Amino acid sequence: MSRHELRLTWKWHEALASGLRQLANFLTFHRERPGAAETRDASPEFATIVFLTGLLIFVTLGVMSLSMFEPETVLNPPQRHPGWAFDWPFIIATVVLIVEIALIATILIENRARRGAELALRESEERMAVAAESAGVGLWRWNRADGVIWLSDFGRRLLGLSSEITTPEAFRNHIHPDDRQMVNDAIAHAVGDGFDDGNTYEIAYRFLAPGGPTRWLRMRGRARQIGNSDTYELAGTVADITEAKEMRAEIERQRASLLHLSRISVLGELSGALAHELKQPLTAIMSNAQAAQRMLDRDPIDFQELRDAIGDIVSDDARAGAVITHLRALLKRDSVHREAIDLNGVVLAALELSQADLIRRGINVVQRPAARRLMMSGDQVQLQQLLLNLILNASEAMGEPGGTLLIATDRGGEHEIHLAVSDTGTGIAPDLLTRLFDPLVTDKPHGLGLGLSISQAIAEAHGGRIWAVNNPGRGATFHVQFPVLQEERR
């Protein structure tokens, strides 16, 4: 209030102009748009009117007294105008006075009505605040023109912020650094390029309350134009969803570990069942082929029998192929479960699983992980399976203790992440190199030749590729490349 009085005292011409405008508005029945902004501005305007009206009354009374007590008139009463009835200045002054009084009365009535409305508004606001508080929701308003953030008392308690913190910058400092950009983007989106009234937004972000733990907040907001001006404000609610978030995270963790266990066991059963399914056609193929060899040594050769044997070999081979195709389809269908995964985490998990085996074989493990996260979209269990296959392969290639297993990850380019598993073993025979990933190709006496084939299926199901090279010195290196997660491409 004091600021306005000062303004009235020193800038009287402004007050006068304002008063005149108000008077003109009143006389022409002009109504400005009602709203919170005007309500707040009403009091100073009213003071201006009272001041101006007082001034006019004062001037009128002055004129009246001057005309009544004019020396000439007192000493020589005019002959032409005998009596009070024809004293024109007096009549004019009286009429003006009556108009002034009517004006003041009107203004007082209007002011009273406005006060009533204000009271009702305040009551409604209080009711709203109580309702919001019982719902655990804080209310906030951010005037973009003066940059002041208003927050309901409950909202302040919720965020653990004192009433001194009112600037957006101060608020922003309490938002978790990783979430600041997202909050900015959401607000910018709600506000739009220019300004679009009624844009709403809803975001969840982490908030670092001073001296307290990190809290998850859900903020709902709405951009709104202030009057006819170019400025706008954002207003909305804020709620603490930390508990719900934590609960959901816990449920997610339990679900994931359960899923992990069931998938591991499925993979185990799968390879057992697969081995059996494959051994049947393989046994038939082997026997038919060896039978054919023996038939060729006979004289005369029974061509019909030989033809039958070879025909059976072909159809059993197709049977084995179907088993592999089925496996690949299974892996692909299973890979619906995709999530953002850090490849470094997969490497660590796979090493943990194979640690006992590596120690038993006396293999040194050297890890060379990328310094930053290597995010990709994929299936944790399948990727672990791939890693396990490569680790097992490498450790089996190093027959004697003392070998070194090197696992390196890095960003293989702008759009790729890269994994390399190296061993110091015997290397890959040149004739095997080209068909290494074909099913049933193996150089191990008891191998089925499925590990690398499955690894390739997993890599391809993740949009990646796998290849192998012999090292310049000893051993071989298997490389796998995956596309980097879309969001990480910056």
Add this chain to the structure above:
Amino acid sequence: MTGLSQPEHRPRVFLVDDDERILKALSRLLRAAGFDVEAYESAREFLDRHDSRAPGCAVLDVGMAELDGLALQEALVAGDSPRPVVFLTGCDDIPTSVKAMKAGAIDYLTKPVDGDALIRAIEAAFDFDRSAREQRQTMSIYAARFGSLTPREREVMEQVVAGRLNKQIAHDLGTVEKTIKVHRAHIMEKMQVRSVAALVHIAEQMRAGKARSPR
């Protein structure tokens, strides 16, 4: 395959596997290798239909649905003319293989099985079967000869085999040395031996044959 001139005594391979394609392929392989093969798709069919007296061996799949290889082996061992068994298995299961070998299996081969290894195992099984059959035949001859002895002669034979002198035997049985000599001559004739050493050998074999459980 050698020395098997009489067709009716040629040993056979009794093949049992519930996978029809494997059965066909293995039969083809074994026939190409010169064996006589009888193929059965189930253990039950095999037990019902095969001639248990015919020489040969059984090649059994361990993992059969209805009656598995081990149960079939038990049934074969329990019979009066036990048959040597070669097992084929889809999975390398150590406890099962130990059980099978303890029950007298000739070999335990993992699928996909190598033809040469299978043929070697079958030949070993045939050898085993032949010697077991010869053994059983000899034993039945000995038993028949022994059966033709009178009770008195059997008593005398026991004493002779135990290495006792005629004089001692005569004294024990309450007779004269001359009578024992006559018994002894009859025993040598009926048992078709010329020396006491040969008689002792037969007696030992018969004793061992009784003690040994049939395979």
